[in-house]
Amino acid sequence: MKLPFLPNHDDPSFFDFLTEHHPTLTPTGRSGFLQAQTAVEPMRGAGSMSVPHATTVLAIKYQQGVVITGDRRATEGFQIAERRIEKVFKIDEYSAMAIAGAAGPCIEMAKLFQVELEHYEKLEGVQLSCEGKANKLGQMVKANLPMVFQGLVVMPLYVGYDLKRAEGRIFKYDLAGGRYEESDYHAIGSGGKEARNTIREHFLKGLAESDALKLALLALYNAADDDVGTGGPDLVRGIYPTAKIVDATGITDISDQQICGIYDGLIATRRSKES
Amino acid sequence: MPMPYYVSPEQMMQDKAEYAKKGIAKGRSIIAIEYVNGILLVAENPSASLYKISEIYDSIAFAGAGKYSEFENLRKAGIRHADLKGFMYSREDVTARSLANGYSQSLGTIFSQELKPLEVEILVVQVGRNGQANEMYRISFDGSIIDERTFAVIGGKSEAVQALLKEKGLTQPPELQAALTLCITALEHIGNQKLSLESLEVAVLDRTRDGRKFRRLSPTDTKQLLAT
Numbered sequence: 001m002k003l004p005f006l007p008n009h010d011d012p013s014f015f016d017f018l019t020e021h022h023p024t025l026t027p028t029g030r031s032g033f034l035q036a037q038t039a040v041e042p043m044r045g046a047g048s049m050s051v052p053h054a055t056t057v058l059a060i061k062y063q064q065g066v067v068i069t070g071d072r073r074a075t076e077g078f079q080i081a082e083r084r085i086e087k088v089f090k091i092d093e094y095s096a097m098a099i100a101g102a103a104g105p106c107i108e109m110a111k112l113f114q115v116e117l118e119h120y121e122k123l124e125g126v127q128l129s130c131e132g133k134a135n136k137l138g139q140m141v142k143a144n145l146p147m148v149f150q151g152l153v154v155m156p157l158y159v160g161y162d163l164k165r166a167e168g169r170i171f172k173y174d175l176a177g178g179r180y181e182e183s184d185y186h187a188i189g190s191g192g193k194e195a196r197n198t199i200r201e202h203f204l205k206g207l208a209e210s211d212a213l214k215l216a217l218l219a220l221y222n223a224a225d226d227d228v229g230t231g232g233p234d235l236v237r238g239i240y241p242t243a244k245i246v247d248a249t250g251i252t253d254i255s256d257q258q259i260c261g262i263y264d265g266l267i268a269t270r271r272s273k274e275s
Numbered sequence: 276m277p278m279p280y281y282v283s284p285e286q287m288m289q290d291k292a293e294y295a296k297k298g299i300a301k302g303r304s305i306i307a308i309e310y311v312n313g314i315l316l317v318a319e320n321p322s323a324s325l326y327k328i329s330e331i332y333d334s335i336a337f338a339g340a341g342k343y344s345e346f347e348n349l350r351k352a353g354i355r356h357a358d359l360k361g362f363m364y365s366r367e368d369v370t371a372r373s374l375a376n377g378y379s380q381s382l383g384t385i386f387s388q389e390l391k392p393l394e395v396e397i398l399v400v401q402v403g404r405n406g407q408a409n410e411m412y413r414i415s416f417d418g419s420i421i422d423e424r425t426f427a428v429i430g431g432k433s434e435a436v437q438a439l440l441k442e443k444g445l446t447q448p449p450e451l452q453a454a455l456t457l458c459i460t461a462l463e464h465i466g467n468q469k470l471s472l473e474s475l476e477v478a479v480l481d482r483t484r485d486g487r488k489f490r491r492l493s494p495t496d497t498k499q500l501l502a503t
Contacts, residue, residue: 022359
């Protein structure tokens, strides 16, 4: 059946639908244009093109689920491009993703992934499994590969609550779309290494929610301490990292107030060590 | 060379319309009715998994009567259209009016150009946000589009159900429970048989919900609702 206002298409994936019928709307849709521009020096993109980059994000498993947090800074070279950027996104009722890399394409991928999952759910009448969602995101990262050569890296960190297994899960990706499950915690972005080091020292299996949240914020604080690309709590402007909790009841935003309270305690401890 | 025999356009359209109407009347009715907090959709549907009512977007729902394969295709096309528009522009730019227009165009073109018209009648409803009025569009097999108020009925003996609902003379949108009872009574009266809750497909567009307003009510939910 051909519909005049809609192309004939039979695939529950919104991403594939865009790729086939509206290629200019996909994140990779720009690659043709960029290739033409940088054809002479195809690998030079990263250095020559100046776009805001988002930095450290991390996720930690605890007893009932996963906590996922990210700092608020985006940098453009040695400049701060944005102080309030949001890097942790609610994707659907039971999953969230955090991003590191070129801010624009990252946000676009998160938005597309949100639509993708909702689209599937509406067409098929059921939600994708946690594993299915993670795989789909892997395909989207893989499709972004041409953009990586232009310097527009998108690195997601995906967390979901698996209703069948009744546990939170963390997935990390590589640039080629490889998907790896992490059993305890993971951090990516420019300050990812520092954050992972902090978590490694303090992590225990079956942490309580409040402890996991404290550890996540401590890791971000340490990452900001050592990495210029990562923003710490901005006490003057009142900008704090954002965090979300993913558990059996769905996704909960942690209020700024709560995060502010945790940082006040943390900073007081640090200050007492200095005197 | 044999001459192709001549059929007047009038005759052809009439035949097509009759054919489509017959197909649609064979099925059972679906009612959409406004209630205090939104729109209630009730369908008689013996299958628990092949839905006639579905979510299209944040505040838009779809219901189809007639041939399943045909309205299912329309439903999917509608979801694609809505998701694409919402992705391209913004979520609030997806409207039932534009969707209903698209459906009307599609059905109209198919009716006039294809040999076999679609044997479907569909309903596109949108719950009003921020004090705006609800919208209900009924679209027929030939693409004609009717803007309904208070309630809309498609499929089966839709005219009889409509007449029955009209008799009730609703002036104010009823509570959800009252609206549901009203729909069930009307369906039972026309079908001349008692309906079990398992054979009903019930969904609401509830304006008090955050984000996506569509919610399906399972037989247990309906039972609870009717019991209170």
